[in-house]
Amino acid sequence: MASRRYKRLPSGHKEQLGPELVVNGDFSAWTADNPDGWSVFGESLPNTEVSEVGSGEGHGGTGTGSCNFYTTGVNIYTSQDILNPFGGTRYKIVIKCSFVSGGTLSIGDDINSTCFGIISATGIHTLRGINENFGNIFQIKRTGAATNITIDSVSVKEIFVEGVDEILSISAQSGSILDRWGNTLTPTDMTVYKFS
Ligand SMILES: [Ca+2]
Numbered sequence: 001m002a003s004r005r006y007k008r009l010p011s012g013h014k015e016q017l018g019p020e021l022v023v024n025g026d027f028s029a030w031t032a033d034n035p036d037g038w039s040v041f042g043e044s045l046p047n048t049e050v051s052e053v054g055s056g057e058g059h060g061g062t063g064t065g066s067c068n069f070y071t072t073g074v075n076i077y078t079s080q081d082i083l084n085p086f087g088g089t090r091y092k093i094v095i096k097c098s099f100v101s102g103g104t105l106s107i108g109d110d111i112n113s114t115c116f117g118i119i120s121a122t123g124i125h126t127l128r129g130i131n132e133n134f135g136n137i138f139q140i141k142r143t144g145a146a147t148n149i150t151i152d153s154v155s156v157k158e159i160f161v162e163g164v165d166e167i168l169s170i171s172a173q174s175g176s177i178l179d180r181w182g183n184t185l186t187p188t189d190m191t192v193y194k195f196s
């Protein structure tokens, strides 16, 4: 993102988000062992499946309300058609992962399956990225090897205004420097923001 230009925003400015885009993002609703609202591709039972388990459980778990991705290596993914179909939109993704026993999940669109990031550990993962696809598919996909990962919830929201996590200010610096084109920059020209 280093090449992008951002408007200066005041300190403490909060990221502004659109509404939740994911249907059944908490995986509370299931039909025939597939999560409602999601398309499931690549199931080949018993060694490759998306199935309902409990939080913290892996494949074969008997609980409810979480989504387990299990494969011996064959491609498998779930998707929802929720992204801007023309691409180029910035999204904030929050995924709670409660179980990992090998493998990774890629979070992206169907052209760049990792444009939002990769999940390979438990915890709450906050990802930000821009969809690249000329299409609207958001997908969660196993990325390669044998995988056994459980997700408790997924949130996808469009970012309308960028947030500022931290201001990397050099305004206390005295004097000036020249940029690469020879223009004189004063410290007030050079307040640098670190964006999340
Ligand atoms: Ca299933």
Ligand SMILES: [Ca+2]
Pocket: 026, 027, 028, 065, 066, 151, 152, 153
């Ligand atoms: Ca859940």
